[in-house]
Amino acid sequence: MSFRAIPITIGTGISFFIDSCLRRNDNKRVTKMSNPFYNIEEYILNHSDKEDPILAELNRETNLKTLRPRMLSGHLQGKILEMISKMINPERILELGTYTGYSAICLAKGLKKNGILHTIEINDELENIIRKYFTKAQIENKVKLHFGDARNIIPEINEQFDLVFIDADKREYIEYFNIVFDYVKSGGFILADNVLWSGKVIDLESPDDEYTKGIFEFNEFIKNDNRVEKVILPLRDGLMLIRKK
Ligand SMILES: C[S@@+](CC[C@H](N)C(=O)[O-])C[C@H]1O[C@@H](n2cnc3c(N)ncnc32)[C@H](O)[C@@H]1O
Numbered sequence: 001m002s003f004r005a006i007p008i009t010i011g012t013g014i015s016f017f018i019d020s021c022l023r024r025n026d027n028k029r030v031t032k033m034s035n036p037f038y039n040i041e042e043y044i045l046n047h048s049d050k051e052d053p054i055l056a057e058l059n060r061e062t063n064l065k066t067l068r069p070r071m072l073s074g075h076l077q078g079k080i081l082e083m084i085s086k087m088i089n090p091e092r093i094l095e096l097g098t099y100t101g102y103s104a105i106c107l108a109k110g111l112k113k114n115g116i117l118h119t120i121e122i123n124d125e126l127e128n129i130i131r132k133y134f135t136k137a138q139i140e141n142k143v144k145l146h147f148g149d150a151r152n153i154i155p156e157i158n159e160q161f162d163l164v165f166i167d168a169d170k171r172e173y174i175e176y177f178n179i180v181f182d183y184v185k186s187g188g189f190i191l192a193d194n195v196l197w198s199g200k201v202i203d204l205e206s207p208d209d210e211y212t213k214g215i216f217e218f219n220e221f222i223k224n225d226n227r228v229e230k231v232i233l234p235l236r237d238g239l240m241l242i243r244k245k
Pocket of ligand 1: 071072073074096097098099100101102103104120121122123148149150151167168169172
């Protein structure tokens with residue numbers, strides 16, 4: 001008995017992909033009665049490392065104290081960001097869009113011994129929670145937190161990066177990419193989050209939504225940019241992996 005080979009996409013936004021994964025070749029629905037892992041996300045998390053207790057605490061506090069906690073990367077995506085960072089073992093990381101610091105903590109786990117992660121957040125009301133968890137995670141000496149618009153701050157940092165994570169305003173992705181490009185080493189990586197935007201990128205009926213338009217145009221722009229290699233991981237809300245040639 002095997003499952004159909006189809007893309008597995010995790011996340012509330014595009015759950016119809018998950019639903020397809022729960023149908024077997026014989027088209028019988030897998031239920032809790034026949035399988036303890038009713039949900040493919042449950043299965044994946046059950047067979048992956050547990051969420052770091054400090055990240056779990058940050059996840060909880062973000063849900064209690066902020067207005068849009070869904071913006072936080074979360075357990076599965078956080079683990080994948082950590083793994084990617086460990087594979088690259090970067091000396092310099094740049095993150096656009098810190099929010100409460102979840103993804104920064106995950107990415108920092110892959111830094112070289114004396115490596116530094118720069119993270120930029122426009123909303124300075126988040127400072128207390130970010131700094132609290134950078135200290136708990138013992139990365140405060142490896143992280144430089146900047147407040148302001150990433151588009152202004154990237155040139156001020158003026159360093160060369162091995163890894164960049166774009167996760168700020170979806171309407172500004174092309175601008176971020178263009179600004180950051182010269183600061184990425186040849187062979188370096190840019191990760192862009194939310195590139196499937198709850199599946200709206202294939203919904204031609206909503207072209208006037210600025211966020212969808214931003215992501216849609218970014219994806220087209222990267223597709224046609226021959227200076228980079230690219231692939232979209234159908235993870236959560238879509239994670240684009242881009243490598244500068
Ligand atoms: C999706 S959240 C980031 C989530 C975080 N990376 C994580 O995975 O936990 C996006 C963040 O980008 C910030 N942001 C939006 N526009 C920005 C800009 N131009 N420069 C810097 N930060 C920005 C928002 O305030 C928000 O906190």
